[in-house]
Amino acid sequence: MQSVKQISDFEVQELVRKYKMAGFVVFELLNDIPDQNTLLLISKRLNLGKPFVPSIYSSTQKIYERTGLNIIKVNDGSHRAFQTNNDQKIHCDGTIEVLGKIKTSILLCAIPAAVGGETIIFNSVAAFYDLLENDNSRYIASSLLDMQALKRVAVNGNNEEYIGPAFAIKNGEIISRFSLDNTCDWDYSFENVKLLKEAYALLVDTIVPNSPFYIETKLKCSQGIIMANDKISHGRKGYIDKYFKREMIRGLFEKDLE
Ligand SMILES: [Fe+2]
CATH class of the missing domain: 3.60.130.10 (Clavaminate synthase-like)
Structure with missing residues (x-):
């Protein structure tokens, strides 16, 4: 500009x-x-x-x-x-x-x-939508909508946490808080949500450089x-x-x- x-x-x-x-x-x-x-x-x-x-x-x-x-x-x-x-x-x-x-x-x-x-961008919503579109993965992927699918803990201060879905459908749109960084406690949710580990693995498989949902750019x-x-x-x-x-x-x- x-x-x-x-x-x-x-x-x-x-x-x-x-x-x-x-x-x-x-x-x-x-x-x-x-x-x-x-x-x-x-x-x-x-x-x-x-x-x-x-x-x-x-x-x-x-x-x-x-x-x-x-x-x-x-x-x-x-x-x-x-x-x-x-x-x-x-x-x-x-x-x-x-x-x-x-x-x-x-x-x-x-x-x-x-x-x-470099800044990494992963189009979580598109990757999740892709799993929902596929008859073989739809049921597994829907575990990411569970109210306990993702626990994140603030790594600074008093370790405040929030447990909620990784994805949700709101006003006809998919929204996401899908994260893999050091704030996430996926093991907690794997124990509590059926098929979540499998859904997580399917999504993580798409976070690779040649994936249509992944891009790197250096600002x-x-x-x-x-x-x-x-x-x-x-x-x-x-x-x-x-x-x-x-x-x-x-x-x-x-x-x-x-
Ligand atoms: Fe950030």
Whole structure:
């Protein structure tokens, strides 16, 4: 986009069109500094409302900025996902939020990693739909709709948890919180939900580089990605910093891109 202060109607339409088609869209800033203010301006132009701050993160924990955004960068903090340069397995943002709460997640790259740090996208809803469409897997896959299908535990703070379905059907649409990262306790649900282990295995089999539901992309400086957090899962590959620390700015929003 030429200027975030004057994003054209055409640019907005194109962003929305691509987002609706794939569950995400990558954009590039041509004349703006990739900072918090820029991300806020983009979200405002897209009518996403104020950034969402999960209630478990009080301002004293220094995870969220005053703006309601996060700076994802390795420094001396303690959030296990934000403060390492290890890979981060796929997940939906909002560990203990109810399914569908955070509809949109934006990542803006201020400084890319010297090596690695690719963003991973897995179209969970499409992969799940594919299993439901198939007579051989429909019954097994439906175990992911069980109210106890996925337990996630916040890895920061007081270990708050939320147990709920991995997928749900709401207003005729499938929504997802399918995640595999270090917040997930799948073993808990495997014990409680019949056929869940089998359904999990079928889905995980599709998270491979040549899968139609999987893509990796490395965001360059000033590039960002807008993701449908209630439909696709995302992750990150491990990375190495050289002269500068990789820095991403993140915003979570309860509204959908429309
Ligand atoms: Fe994330």
